Amino acid sequence: MAFTIAIAGKGGTGKTTLAALLIKLLIQAGKGPVLAVDADANANLNEAIGIEVEDTIAELMARINNNLEPLPAGMTKDQYVEFKVHQSLAEGDDVDLLVMGGPEGQGCYCYVNNLLRGFMQTLSNNYPCVVMDNEAGLEHLSRRTTSNVDVLLVTSDASARGIRSAGRVKQLVDSLQLDIKKMYLVVSKVTEGTLASLQDEINRTGLELIGSIPLDEQVYQYDLQSRPLIELPDDSPVVTAVRGIMTAAGIL
Numbered sequence: 001m002a003f004t005i006a007i008a009g010k011g012g013t014g015k016t017t018l019a020a021l022l023i024k025l026l027i028q029a030g031k032g033p034v035l036a037v038d039a040d041a042n043a044n045l046n047e048a049i050g051i052e053v054e055d056t057i058a059e060l061m062a063r064i065n066n067n068l069e070p071l072p073a074g075m076t077k078d079q080y081v082e083f084k085v086h087q088s089l090a091e092g093d094d095v096d097l098l099v100m101g102g103p104e105g106q107g108c109y110c111y112v113n114n115l116l117r118g119f120m121q122t123l124s125n126n127y128p129c130v131v132m133d134n135e136a137g138l139e140h141l142s143r144r145t146t147s148n149v150d151v152l153l154v155t156s157d158a159s160a161r162g163i164r165s166a167g168r169v170k171q172l173v174d175s176l177q178l179d180i181k182k183m184y185l186v187v188s189k190v191t192e193g194t195l196a197s198l199q200d201e202i203n204r205t206g207l208e209l210i211g212s213i214p215l216d217e218q219v220y221q222y223d224l225q226s227r228p229l230i231e232l233p234d235d236s237p238v239v240t241a242v243r244g245i246m247t248a249a250g251i252l
Contacts, residue, residue: 002035002124004148005251006132006180009155010165014188015040017219018155019133020048020229021242022251023095026129028234029252032094035127039100040135046090046097050228055088056101082122098123121148151249152183153210158194160201163187167205184210184249191215211245213238 005022007015023034038045046053060081063069071080090097124130132149154169156162166185173180185207187195195202195212202209216238222229232239246252 002127002130003031003150003251004124004130004132005151005153006134006149007153007155008134008169010162013155013157013162014186014213015155016045016048016133017229017238018153018186018188018213018242019045019131021232021239022131022246023049024230024232024239025243025246025252026131027094031129033127034095035123035130036095036097037100037130037132038097040133043099043101045133046099047226048229049092049095049097050230051090051092051095051097053090053097053099056099057085057088058101060084060088086123096127149178149180150182151251152180153186153245153249154183154207155186155188157189158187158191158198158212158215160198163198163201163205166207170205170207182249184208184245186211186213186245188213189215210248211241213241213245 007019007022009015019036023036026032026034036045036049043053043056060069069084071077075083085098088098090099152173154166156166163185170183173183185202185205187198187202187209190212191214195209214237216236218232218236219229219238222232243252
């Protein structure tokens, strides 16, 4: 069974940046190959890790549901979907990427989520580590897409509103009694003095602050230049910070 790390939090809190750097450091530590799962409807993890994606689960399901991709003789729908999901894996150096993609239509994600939840167990048996970048908000938790997780990192930016949103993630995890072994708070885009001013809000979440990621101009420059964040230098402040988080969480 793979060691699974999931990332949750509202949009704009650095989930994808954190996911990309987790993958980078896991590979460097010899814990690859890594299965990366982009479960965010606004998928962009592929850009952060430099992998081209040709197909998503949602696009696959749309074709099958609309009879644009007939089922081969002798195969059930679920068997064919499982076969195509394996085919849709985008392969990179020591990392494979599975992308959920956009909603199936009228915002419905139910069947796709059920498939992802079911196939993750099978897929993860082939990898030492899984990193899942979840969609913004709490829907993935209520649908139980995020379960059987070793470490859940809940992200917030350096704002009181972001910290409160992270606290609501913990409340939902607790109420659903999800199978998550460890859960921590990570605060991103931190500047000098901001953590101290947010300490009361952090304490109210009930989450353990495992570390923070500084506001780093180099991350913005990489984004402007469309360079994969996985290529950030090892001595980059954000890479150093994520390495410290992984060590403190027992991932490295």
